Amino acid sequence: MVVGTGAMAPEIAAACAAAGMSVRIAGRSPERAEEARRRAAELGAHAEAAAIEPPAFAGADLVLETVVEDLEAKRALLARIEPWCAAKTVLATNTSSLRIADIATELVRPERLAGLHFLKPAHLTAVVEVVPGPRTAPGVVDALVEVAGRMGKAPLMVRADAPGFIWNRIQFAVLRECLHMLEAGIADAADIDAAVSDGLAPRWTAAGPLATADLGGLATFARVAGLLQPHLSDAHEVSPELTGRAGSGRPFAEWTAADGAAVADLRAAALAQGREIAERRRRLGA
Numbered sequence: 001m002v003v004g005t006g007a008m009a010p011e012i013a014a015a016c017a018a019a020g021m022s023v024r025i026a027g028r029s030p031e032r033a034e035e036a037r038r039r040a041a042e043l044g045a046h047a048e049a050a051a052i053e054p055p056a057f058a059g060a061d062l063v064l065e066t067v068v069e070d071l072e073a074k075r076a077l078l079a080r081i082e083p084w085c086a087a088k089t090v091l092a093t094n095t096s097s098l099r100i101a102d103i104a105t106e107l108v109r110p111e112r113l114a115g116l117h118f119l120k121p122a123h124l125t126a127v128v129e130v131v132p133g134p135r136t137a138p139g140v141v142d143a144l145v146e147v148a149g150r151m152g153k154a155p156l157m158v159r160a161d162a163p164g165f166i167w168n169r170i171q172f173a174v175l176r177e178c179l180h181m182l183e184a185g186i187a188d189a190a191d192i193d194a195a196v197s198d199g200l201a202p203r204w205t206a207a208g209p210l211a212t213a214d215l216g217g218l219a220t221f222a223r224v225a226g227l228l229q230p231h232l233s234d235a236h237e238v239s240p241e242l243t244g245r246a247g248s249g250r251p252f253a254e255w256t257a258a259d260g261a262a263v264a265d266l267r268a269a270a271l272a273q274g275r276e277i278a279e280r281r282r283r284l285g286a
Contacts, residue, residue: 001057002047003077004066005032008094010039011122012066017045018123019150024048026056043123052077057084062147064116066094071102078113079106090143092116097164100133111137115158116144117165124268126275129165131158154278170209179241180233189252205277 002013005027013023017040025040025047027033033049040047050056057063063085067073074093085091091113093103104110115131128151130144141157148155158165164172178192187195203212213221244250251257 001026001060001063002066003027003052003063003081004094005036006066006068008118008120008122009036009066010043010045011120011124012064012094012118013037013040013047014043014045014123015118015151015153016147017047019147019152021062021150024050024056024060026050026052028052045123052081054084057081057089058086060085060089062090062092062143064092064094069096069098071098074098074103075106078103082107082109090114090140092144094118096168099161099163100131100136101161104133104135110135112140114140114144115165116147119167121264121267121271124271126153126271126278127156127167128153129156129158129167131161131165133161175242176233176235176239179239180235182241183239193253205274206281 001024002009002016003026005025009025013025013036016023023040023045025033025036027036027049028051030049030051033051037047037049063081065074065078067077074095078091078093082091089112091107093100093113093115094117095103095115096117100113100115101110104113107113110133113133114136115129115133117129117131119125119127119129128148130141130148132141145155145157156166162169174196178196181187181192182189207215245252256263
């Protein structure tokens with residue numbers, strides 16, 4: 001059961017359906033649920049549509065919430081649907097930044113809630129974060145790891161219930177420095193993007209940042225880190241470069257507003273290549 005009808009719901013439904021699961025998408029209204037079901041069908045997934053009402057949850061083994069990233073909205077929704085779920089039902093949230101402990105405060109049985117955080121596009125990416133809260137039962141974690149495996153995704157186990165988990169903490173740390181360089185006039189947006197997409201990203205596909213330090217020489221990385229870290233951004237406020245563009249709708253890169261299908265194909269090709277390289281890395285023993 002996927003609860004929510006936003007951008008990621010059809011993709012998550014498609015990932016579940018591809019793993020052989022029976023999928024139902026529940027929304028605030030039958031119309032919104034049906035629209036999400038149609039978008040999932042365009043991704044090749046068979047799913048049912050239903051309103052968020054008690055009958056829709058009958059027989060569900062896994063209920064995955066993926067509504068707006070708002071603590072009160074998630075708390076209220078999960079507390080509402082918990083009584084409709086069987087005792088064995090696992091509850092999961094696709095939160096990208098909120099603590100599981102904070103989301104679980106209104107639940108009668110917080111031990112059956114954990115995070116299952118998908119990276120967009122959820123039906124194509126190779127990893128998913130499994131995020132236990134401090135009261136999550138071990139069996140719930142085992143069940144979500146098993147679900148990830150059925151989807152063909154590597155489960156990234158988050159060891160502490162910290163905001164942002166793993167990849168968003170990395171992503172937004174990198175973004176903060178990119179915005180800082182833009183504001184300081186160190187480079188323009190196109191060259192900052194190219195430094196990552198054409199330089200760092202291919203290296204990080206073969207070996208992540210920590211393994212890259214191994215390959216580059218830990219003594220060298222330690223020396224350079226000592227020289228650079230005093231000059232890196234430690235901003236606690238969101239950059240006006242980001243908020244200003246978010247308010248005006250001006251992209252950093254104009255090509256991202258191009259034909260949606262072509263952009264989706266580009267990302268899909270990159271993700272497919274990344275999966276192939278990841279499999280080769282695993283064969284080396286990673």
